[in-house]
Structure formats: C-alpha cells, structure tokens
Amino acid sequence: MAKNGNISTSVIKRLPRYYRFLGELEKQGIERISSRELSEMMKLTASQIRQDLNCFGGFGQQGYGYHVASLRDEIGHILGVDKEFPTILIGAGNLGKAIAMHINFGTRGCRLAGIFDANPRLTGETVGSIAIRHTDEIEEFCKEEHPVIAVLCIPKANTQAIADKLVELGIKSFWNFSHYDLTIDHKGIEVENVHLGDSLLTLTYRTNQLGKAEDE
Amino acid sequence: MAKNGNISTSVIKRLPRYYRFLGELEKQGIERISSRELSEMMKLTASQIRQDLNCFGGFGQQGYGYHVASLRDEIGHILGVDKEFPTILIGAGNLGKAIAMHINFGTRGCRLAGIFDANPRLTGETVGSIAIRHTDEIEEFCKEEHPVIAVLCIPKANTQAIADKLVELGIKSFWNFSHYDLTIDHKGIEVENVHLGDSLLTLTYRTNQLGKAEDE
DNA sequence: TAGATTGTTAATCGATTAACAATC
DNA sequence: TAGATTGTTAATCGATTAACAATC
Numbered sequence: 001m002a003k004n005g006n007i008s009t010s011v012i013k014r015l016p017r018y019y020r021f022l023g024e025l026e027k028q029g030i031e032r033i034s035s036r037e038l039s040e041m042m043k044l045t046a047s048q049i050r051q052d053l054n055c056f057g058g059f060g061q062q063g064y065g066y067h068v069a070s071l072r073d074e075i076g077h078i079l080g081v082d083k084e085f086p087t088i089l090i091g092a093g094n095l096g097k098a099i100a101m102h103i104n105f106g107t108r109g110c111r112l113a114g115i116f117d118a119n120p121r122l123t124g125e126t127v128g129s130i131a132i133r134h135t136d137e138i139e140e141f142c143k144e145e146h147p148v149i150a151v152l153c154i155p156k157a158n159t160q161a162i163a164d165k166l167v168e169l170g171i172k173s174f175w176n177f178s179h180y181d182l183t184i185d186h187k188g189i190e191v192e193n194v195h196l197g198d199s200l201l202t203l204t205y206r207t208n209q210l211g212k213a214e215d216e
Numbered sequence: 217m218a219k220n221g222n223i224s225t226s227v228i229k230r231l232p233r234y235y236r237f238l239g240e241l242e243k244q245g246i247e248r249i250s251s252r253e254l255s256e257m258m259k260l261t262a263s264q265i266r267q268d269l270n271c272f273g274g275f276g277q278q279g280y281g282y283h284v285a286s287l288r289d290e291i292g293h294i295l296g297v298d299k300e301f302p303t304i305l306i307g308a309g310n311l312g313k314a315i316a317m318h319i320n321f322g323t324r325g326c327r328l329a330g331i332f333d334a335n336p337r338l339t340g341e342t343v344g345s346i347a348i349r350h351t352d353e354i355e356e357f358c359k360e361e362h363p364v365i366a367v368l369c370i371p372k373a374n375t376q377a378i379a380d381k382l383v384e385l386g387i388k389s390f391w392n393f394s395h396y397d398l399t400i401d402h403k404g405i406e407v408e409n410v411h412l413g414d415s416l417l418t419l420t421y422r423t424n425q426l427g428k429a430e431d432e
Numbered sequence: 433t434a435g436a437t438t439g440t441t442a443a444t445c446g447a448t449t450a451a452c453a454a455t456c
Numbered sequence: 457t458a459g460a461t462t463g464t465t466a467a468t469c470g471a472t473t474a475a476c477a478a479t480c
Contacts, residue, residue, distance in 0.1 A: 008470080008471075010470090010471065010472090011471095012418055012421055012422075013414075013418055015417070015418070015421070016411070016413070016414035016417040016418060017397070017411075017414060019417070020395070020397075020414070021397075034436085034437060034438085035437075035438075036437080042397075043399065044472095045472075045473060045474090046437095046473095047472075047473050047474065047475090048471090048472065048473075050437090050438065050439065050440085051439090051440090051471090051472075051473085053439095054438090054439060054440075058438080058439065060437075060438050060439080061437080061438070061479090061480060062436075062437050062438040062439080062478070062479045062480045063435070063436045063437050063438075063479070063480045064436080064437070064438085064480065065436085065437065065438080066438090078421070079417050079418075079420060079421045079424075080420045080421055080423070080424035081417070081420070083420065083423075083424060085420065085423055093318075094313065094314040094317040094318050095314045095317075095318045097310065097314070098310040098311045098313065098314030098315075099314075099412070101310040101311075102309075102310050102311045102412075103412060103413060103416060104413070105416070108413060108416050108417050108420055109417070109420035109423075109424070110416065110420060148423060149419065149420075149423060172423055172426055173419050173422065173423040173426075175415070175416060175419055179236070181233070181236075181237075181258075183259065188426055190419060190422040190423055190426065192415055192416075192418065192419040192422075194412070194415055195232070195233075196315070196318075196319060196410070197232070197319060197320070197324060198229075198232035198233060198236070199391070199408055199410055200319060200321070200324050200326065200391060200408075201231070201232040201235070201295050201296075201297070201324050201325070202228055202229055202231070202232060202295075202408065203365065203389050203391050203406060203408040204295060204296045204297070204299065204301065204324055204325035204326060204365075205228055205231070205294070205295045205296055206228075206389065206406040206408075207296070207299075207301055207325075207364060207365060207388055207389040207406060208295075208296035208299060208325070210388055210389070210404055210406065224446080224447075226446090226447065226448090227447095250460085250461060250462085251461075251462075252461080260448095261448075261449060261450090262449095262461095263448075263449050263450065263451090264447090264448065264449075266461090266462065266463065266464085267447090267448075267449085267463090267464090269463095270462090270463060270464075274462080274463065276461075276462050276463080277455090277456060277461085277462070278454070278455045278456045278460075278461050278462040278463080279455070279456045279459070279460045279461050279462075280456065280460080280461070280462085281460085281461065281462080282462090435480105436479100436480090437478105437479090437480085438477105438478085438479080438480085439476105439477095439478080439479095440475100440476090440477090440478095441474105441475085441476085441477095442473105442474085442475080442476100443472105443473080443474070443475090444471100444472080444473070444474080445470105445471085445472070445473080446469105446470090446471080446472090447468100447469085447470080447471090448467105448468080448469070448470090449466105449467080449468070449469080450465105450466085450467070450468085451464100451465085451466080451467090452463105452464090452465085452466100453462105453463095453464090453465095454461105454462085454463080454464095455460100455461090455462080455463095456459105456460090456461085456462085
C-alpha cells in the first residue's frame with residue numbers, strides 16, 4: 001500500500017473529513033460503504049472520493065466498495081493518528097486554555113506535554129491536568145522533552161520572535177492562532193496558520209451578500 | 217467600483233488576508249504599494265493580486281500602484297466590516313467563552329448581542345461585558361433582537377437540531393465550531409464550519425512526512 | 433455467471449500565471 | 457515625454473468530473 005509521495009494539499013485537507021465520517025459510520029455499526037453512498041453523505045462526488053483514496057492505494061474492492069473500519073484505519077495511519085508527537089502550547093490566555101481543554105490532542109497524533117505563559121501570575125495554575133509553566137522554562141523543557149509541535153496562542157507582536165527561538169530549540173511544526181501570518185524560511189518546518197478572524201470575515205461577506213440578493 | 221456578482225470562493229477567502237496586510241501597511245504609514253511589492257510580502261504572485269482586486273473594480277492606477285488606505289477601505293467595505301450584524305453565541309464552555317473574549321466581532325461587521333448556555337449554573341455569569349442567558353431564552357431574544365448570525369460552540373450531538381431551530385427563528389448564518397459538519401438545506405443560509413481538529417490533523421500529517429523525508 | 437463497484441484514464445472545468453497593450 | 461505599473465486577455469497548470477475497462 002502507501003504509494004505515498006507528493007500528495008496535493010487539496011487531497012490532504014480532505015483526509016481528516018473522511019476520517020471523521022468513517023468514524024461516525026463505524027460507530028453506527030456500518031461495515032461497508034460504496035464511494036457513491038459516501039459521496040451522498042459528504043456532499044462531494046464519488047469520483048473524487050475514489051480519486052483521493054487512490055493517491056494512497058487501492059483500499060476498495062470492485063463490486064463491494066470499501067470496508068469502513070479498515071479504510072478508517074488506513075486513513076488514520078496516513079494522517080499519523082498513531083503518533084505521539086510531544087506538543088507544547090505557548091500562551092495560556094482565554095484561547096490557549098480553551099484549545100488545551102477542548103482539543104483532543106491524543107486522538108490526533110499529539111501529546112500535550114507542556115503549557116507556558118509569560119505572565120508569572122499564571123505559573124502553577126493547572127489547565128486540565130497540566131500545570132502552566134513560565135516561558136523562561138521553555139528552553140530547559142525543550143532540551144529535556146524534545147517537543148516537536150508548538151501551539152501558539154500569543155499576541156501577534158511576539159509571534160515571529162518566539163517561533164524563531166522555538167525552531168532553534170527543535171520545534172518542527174507550528175499551529176499558529178495569533179493574528180499574524182507566521183512564515184518560517186528554514187525548510188523542514190511546517191506552519192498551520194489558523195485565522196479565526198478571517199474565517200468570520202468571510203461569513204460576514206456571505207451574510208452581506210444574502211441581503212443584496214434579496215434586493216434584486 | 218463594485219462590479220460585484222459571482223466571485224469565486226478562492227478569491228473571497230483571500231480578501232481578509234489582503235485586508236490584514238493593508239492594515240499593517242497603513243499602520244506603518246505606507247501610502248502606496250504596487251502589486252509586485254505586496255506580492256513579495258504576502259508570498260503570492262503580483263498577477264494574482266491584480267486579478268483578485270479586479271473582480272471588484274479598478275482600485276489601482278497605472279504607473280502608481282494602489283493607495284493603501286483607500287484599497288483597504290474598499291476591501292473592508294466589500295467584506296462588510298462596516299455592518300453590525302447582530303450575533304449570538306450558543307455554548308459558553310471553554311471554547312465559547314474564549315471565542316467571545318478573543319474575537320473582535322466589532323471590527324468584522326458583527327455585534328455580539330447575546331450568549332446562551334444550557335447549563336443553568338452559568339446563567340448570569342458574565343463573559344466580557346455580556347451576561348450568559350439560559351438557552352430557554354433564545355426564542356424570546358430572537359423575536360426581540362433579530363440576530364442574524366449564530367456562533368455554535370456546542371457538542372456535536374445537538375448541533376443540527378439547534379441550528380434548524382435557529383433558522384426558524386431567523387438566523388441566516390452559522391459560524392460552527394462543533395465537531396460536526398453542519399449543512400442546512402434551506403437556501404439563503406450560510407454556514408462556515410471551523411474544524412480545529414481537522415486543522416491539527418493536517419499538521420500532524422505534515423509533521424509525520426518531515427520525519428519520512430529525513431529517512432531517504 | 434451477472435451485477436456492482438472499483439481503479440484509472442481521458443475530458444472538462446476552474447484557478448493561477450504570464451504577457452502585454454493601455455494609461456497614469 | 458519616459459518609466460512604471462495597472463487592467464485584462466491569453467496560456468498554463470492543476471484539480472475535479474466523467475467514463476469505462478478491470479475485477480471482485
């Protein structure tokens with residue numbers, strides 16, 4: 001299997017969604033599904049599903065379809081849900097705490113190993129079962145625990161500097177929630193910028209368009 | 217101006233980013249910028265920028281470029297930042313509170329008018345300056361205040377039912393954070409699904425690929 | 433075997449990039 | 457005017473969809 005290699009990002013971005021839908025199907029006790037049935041559930045074309053899955057290998061069987069449980073396992077494995085990338089979160093404000101509590105890192109190949117904040121008043125406070133450390137301790141922590149992923153929930157002014165520092169300390173991937181477009185020029189570093197504000201603005205745009213259509 | 221109409225979603229999704237970068241430039245006191253300069257900052261092509269902006273009108277001037285402040289204003293207007301869509305947020309758990317506190321609704325064409333939670337113990341507690349109401353009050357609230365946008369920070373099991381109810385109460389647009397793919401079949405309803413877990417999972421995938429490349 | 437449904441190739445569609453005439 | 461840079465058309469590229477032979 002896994003004739004992996006250069007998969008387009010369009011495909012990659014659909015994989016977690018397949019994974020979720022297959023999880024639901026499995027939970028409902030459904031054993032097999034055809035690309036056509038799945039396409040109706042997910043509101044995309046059967047062709048696209050078959051095309052996407054075939055980037056990684058022939059997971060289906062002619063005349064039968066796909067075995068839900070094993071397809072889900074395959075996709076999970078491709079995504080890396082069976083990994084345990086040590087992960088740190090920087091910035092334990094409203095958003096940082098919420099991300100720490102709300103996201104199940106464990107089911108997504110990550111292990112949340114440490115939380116840091118520059119505010120000494122937060123030091124020692126716990127989020128879930130994890131104590132907040134002061135940011136001064138990041139360096140030592142990285143040398144001991146070798147985290148690979150950093151979640152950034154910090155003000156935009158500090159983001160680039162902190163990220164550069166973290167790269168030196170061995171961080172390979174950033175999940176960036178600050179209102180700043182993080183770019184790292186070193187290669188071998190991955191960045192996922194989440195811009196919640198941008199997401200809301202596109203909804204505002206579409207809401208506004210609804211009103212205009214009415215007027216015609 | 218505004219030869220608006222059927223703009224592709226690829227373009228729409230880039231608009232908030234243009235808006236942010238132009239805001240930064242304006243803050244730095246930069247008056248004019250060419251598509252080439254902007255393309256270098258934003259890491260996309262000058263051609264794409266000119267193409268994108270021309271969907272809406274000729275905002276530039278040959279031989280000069282674009283006037284930063286007025287281009288920003290134009291894009292802001294297109295996005296609808298000058299609107300005040302009344303917005304309600306349902307689910308005042310970790311994530312709901314964080315969204316309420318962390319997102320500046322006002323600068324994005326929205327006015328956060330109410331926060332609701334099913335847990336009566338939260339009723340009366342304030343988030344920012346807004347008191348949490350019990351979900352039983354949503355109906356009355358909608359009849360009085362006519363909110364247009366709903367932010368859903370609720371468990372996936374309830375999402376579809378609550379959304380359907382809200383459509384009846386006049387909500388036009390959903391910003392959905394639940395781990396559920398909300399689809400509304402009524403037309404004239406907009407949905408923006410935010411799947412933070414999916415976002416993390418694509419980062420896990422890429423992090424995993426980094427390790428593999430090393431082995432070659 | 434016959435029916436169903438995949439894997440895969442070919443056709444279409446849309447988005448991005450390149451090029452250049454228009455024009456400030 | 458000459459130089460710069462847009463607006464816009466044409467060319468390219470990539471992603472999606474359609475079609476169908478392979479095969480379970």
